[in-house]
Amino acid sequence: xxxxxxxxxxxxxxxxxxxxxxxxxxxxxxxxxxxxxxxxxxxxxxxxxxxxxxxxxxxxxxxxxxxxxxxxxxxxxxxxxxxxxxxxxxxxxxxxxxxxxxxxxxxxxxxxxxxxxxxxxxxxxxxxxxxxxxxxxxxxxxxxxxxxxxxxxxxxxxxxxxxxxxxxxxxxxxxxxxxxxxxxxxxxxxxxxxxxxxxxxxxxxxxxxxxxxxxxxxxxxxxxxxxxxxxxxxxxxxxxxxxxxxxxxxxxxxxxxxxxxxxxxxxxxxxxxxxxxxxxxxxxxxxxxxxxxxxxxxxxxxxxxxxxxxxxxxxxxxxxxxxxxxxxxxxxxxxxxxxxxxxxxxxxxxxxxxxxxxxxxxxxxxxxxxxxxxxxxxxxxxxxxxxxxxxxxxxxxxxxxxxxxxxxxxxxxxxxxxxxxxxxxxxxxxxxxxxxxxxxxxxxxxxxxxxxxxxxxxxxxxxxxxxxxxxxxxxxxxxxxxxxxxxxxxxxxxxxxxxxxxxxxxxxx
Numbered sequence: 111x112x113x114x115x116x117x118x119x120x121x122x123x124x125x126x127x128x129x130x131x132x133x134x135x136x137x138x139x140x141x142x143x144x145x146x147x148x149x150x151x152x153x154x155x156x157x158x159x160x161x162x163x164x165x166x167x168x169x170x171x172x173x174x175x176x177x178x179x180x181x182x183x184x185x186x187x188x189x190x191x192x193x194x195x196x197x198x199x200x201x202x203x204x205x206x207x208x209x210x211x212x213x214x215x216x217x218x219x220x221x222x223x224x225x226x227x228x229x230x231x232x233x234x235x236x237x238x239x240x241x242x243x244x245x246x247x248x249x250x251x252x253x254x255x256x257x258x259x260x261x262x263x264x265x266x267x268x269x270x271x272x273x274x275x276x277x278x279x280x281x282x283x284x285x286x287x288x289x290x291x292x293x294x295x296x297x298x299x300x301x302x303x304x305x306x307x308x309x310x311x312x313x314x315x316x317x318x319x320x321x322x323x324x325x326x327x328x329x330x331x332x333x334x335x336x337x338x339x340x341x342x343x344x345x346x347x348x349x350x351x352x353x354x355x356x357x358x359x360x361x362x363x364x365x366x367x368x369x370x371x372x373x374x375x376x377x378x379x380x381x382x383x384x385x386x387x388x389x390x391x392x393x394x395x396x397x398x399x400x401x402x403x404x405x406x407x408x409x410x411x412x413x414x415x416x417x418x419x420x421x422x423x424x425x426x427x428x429x430x431x432x433x434x435x436x437x438x439x440x441x442x443x444x445x446x447x448x449x450x451x452x453x454x455x456x457x458x459x460x461x462x463x464x465x466x467x468x469x470x471x472x473x474x475x476x477x478x479x480x481x482x483x484x485x486x487x488x489x490x491x492x493x494x495x496x497x498x499x500x501x502x503x504x505x506x507x508x509x510x511x512x513x514x515x516x517x518x519x520x521x522x523x524x525x526x527x528x529x530x531x532x533x534x535x536x537x538x539x540x541x542x543x544x545x546x547x548x549x550x551x552x553x554x555x556x557x558x559x560x561x562x563x564x565x566x567x568x569x570x571x572x573x574x575x576x577x578x579x580x581x582x583x584x585x586x587x588x589x590x591x592x593x594x595x596x597x598x599x600x601x602x603x604x605x606x607x608x609x610x611x612x613x614x615x616x617x618x619x
Contacts, residue, residue, distance in 0.1 A: 119523050123215040123370045124362050124402075126355070126386065127520075130377025130410075131333040133227045136170030136219040137163070142505060143172075143217070147517055149507040155179070158517050168221050169358075174521040176213040215521040220355045222382065225348050229336050234319060234328070238275050241331035245272055247338040247419070271327050278318040285310035329498070330450070333378060334415070341419040352382060356389035360397065363390075368402040370525050376504060377450065380411035380442075381425070384457075388428035391435055398437045405526035406432070406440040407519065409504040410451040417461025426463050433458055433465040438472035439527050443504065443514065445479050447494055450501040454478060468538075475533055479504065479514035538566055542576050549605050550575045578604050581618070589618040 144160040161173040286307045293303030375383025444453035458465040544558040586603035
């Protein structure tokens with residue numbers, strides 16, 4: 111096994127997982143992980159074995175063992191698919207081909223569901239009133255307008271419930287008045303007419319309840335209300351819990367036992383994951399200088415939901431801290447088809463934070479899980495109709511082997527950096543010119559935009575030339591005069607000199 115492969119194969123990993131705004135606790139997510147691991151399709155790169163759950167005070171953990179099972183090709187230069195393990199590398203680091211390579215991952219569920227349940231409004235009318243009071247926070251501050259420009263589907267989840275509430279209440283009042291009028295015209299006693307006029311509003315109320323539940327709007331309304339309170343610092347118990355999680359992360363890093371430590375957050379948990387990683391960096395600046403590679407993974411994130419609120423100064427400061435964490439890889443996996451997230455956007459810019467200068471901080475990578483490639487056409491169409499199911503697909507087994515596999519990311523043998531290295535773009539030099547790059551690399555049949563992306567994804571690693579490194583006194587006309595074969599071939603003098611002339615020691619003056 112070569113040293114590069116040996117470096118990136120993970121023997122021991124620790125995952126800190128933070129769920130979204132969900133009153134269901136660690137037991138639910140343990141069962142989800144274990145059951146979905148059994149449903150992975152044939153052809154996956156490894157076998158995942160999930161151990162029993164272990165309760166530790168308020169938190170919960172379990173151990174996952176991953177064993178590679180067959181050959182999978184590494185991605186070539188033209189593909190963006192994650193790495194898998196080649197069968198030649200399934201031996202352990204001693205080179206014994208008869209020994210199977212395994213990865214042990216300790217999965218720690220960072221519970222904050224008690225806080226969620228405390229703020230989980232019960233009763234539909236009470237929930238509606240709370241949401242109605244929350245909406246002005248997003249409207250008056252301009253957060254709704256900014257959020258709409260970033261992600262219309264996710265922001266629509268703030269607008270749509272308000273429309274439902276208003277239309278339902280108006281329809282209830284109008285139906286009651288109309289029923290009373292009709293009964294009065296029919297000569298029915300006023301008291302009986304009043305009683306009969308309650309029936310249509312009750313039917314509308316029940317219909318609204320069914321409609322809200324069928325689209326999980328109650329979940330969304332409670333989440334927006336909680337986010338508004340969080341931005342104003344009105345959830346002190348959450349602040350204390352996040353600091354506690356950060357201390358857990360610091361303690362794990364200091365053990366120097368793991369090859370890799372990942373902080374993974376789903377949905378609103380992505381916000382918490384950002385805070386935990388940032389606070390750990392703030393409390394312990396040496397966090398990145400230990401044995402373990404640290405990575406941050408956000409799934410179906412909705413960071414602007416909090417980040418665009420004017421009062422969310424603490425959260426934007428945490429984003430700033432992350433941007434300067436040199437050596438940290440942040441991979442955001444969010445699907446444009448997921449109406450509950452804000453996909454394929456830089457979280458720093460979308461939340462109004464200026465990131466660290468290129469090359470001086472962490473690396474951020476936005477990844478589309480390409481769910482449409484994992485499902486049959488009809489199954490994918492059905493999935494898109496159910497926003498709730500689509501939003502949780504990140505945590506489930508894919509129906510077929512493809513670009514995205516949550517279990518390989520969280521428990522597989524490859525490090526996060528190695529798995530996504532082909533997607534990580536190299537910094538673009540300030541003096542890069544796409545046309546010059548194409549002239550210096552005639553084998554590339556690309557347009558200007560493709561040339562820029564090619565250099566960042568492949569060219570920099572291949573040490574391809576991108577600028578004309580010619581002497582200050584270079585005279586193109588004199589070069590062609592002194593080298594008539596170049597002139598006869600109709601080749602650009604500067605390009606020919608950079609590619610051939612300087613190595614052939616041709617005269618240019």
